[in-house]
Amino acid sequence: MKFQMKEGGFTTDLSYGQLDISGDEAYGFRPFQLLTASIAVCSGGVLRKILEKKRMHVEDIQIDTNVHRNEQEANRIEKVEVHFTIKGKGLSEQQIHKAMELTRKNCSMVQSVIPAIEVVETFEIIPGE
Template sequence: MEFKMKDGGFLADLPYGELHVSGDEQFGFRPYQLMVSSIAVCSGGVLRKILQKKRLTVKDMHIHTKVERNEQEANRLEKIHLHYIIKGENLPEKHVEQAMELARKNCPMVQSVINSIEVTESFEIVE
């Protein structure tokens, strides 16, 4: 990837489209938003694939994130909590818990930050 400087931030021209990144939301996505998004969506995507392989029907999934940052250390990300709201039919909690453990172990983004950012997860099943 190549990032080019622009007013207020940087721009990358990627196959899907332009990615505008800036510390100021007026000019693009903030870096911490992209990091949290990468972790949440990677983890959710892996979880979805695992549930599908278990032949469990997932009709919809929402991921709510809660982020804790440390202002004393350059506002670094300390903790990210992912809360999955999974809509489906006949989803045994035990199978979802097992799938979440597998997703955590197989999500490259979670594994990339495992020793520097605490990532926790919870879920609820709705029908």
């Protein structure tokens, strides 16, 4: 990836489109947002593949994140909480718990940031139709 300086930040052109990055939301995505999104969506994508391979009927997955930062140390990210709301038929807590363990082991973004950043994954199941 190649980044070019622009007013208020940097930009790069990718095959999907232009990505603007800045410490100021008026000029682009903030770096901590991109890091958090990478962790959450990598986990979500891996989880989705695992559930599909196990032939589990999932209608929807929503991901909520909460970021804990340390203002005394350059506002560094110390913890990212990732909560999955999984909607589907016949899903059990035990099945999803096992899938979450596999997800953590196979998500490259999570594996890249731990142990420097604590990543906590939780889930809830909503019955599907």
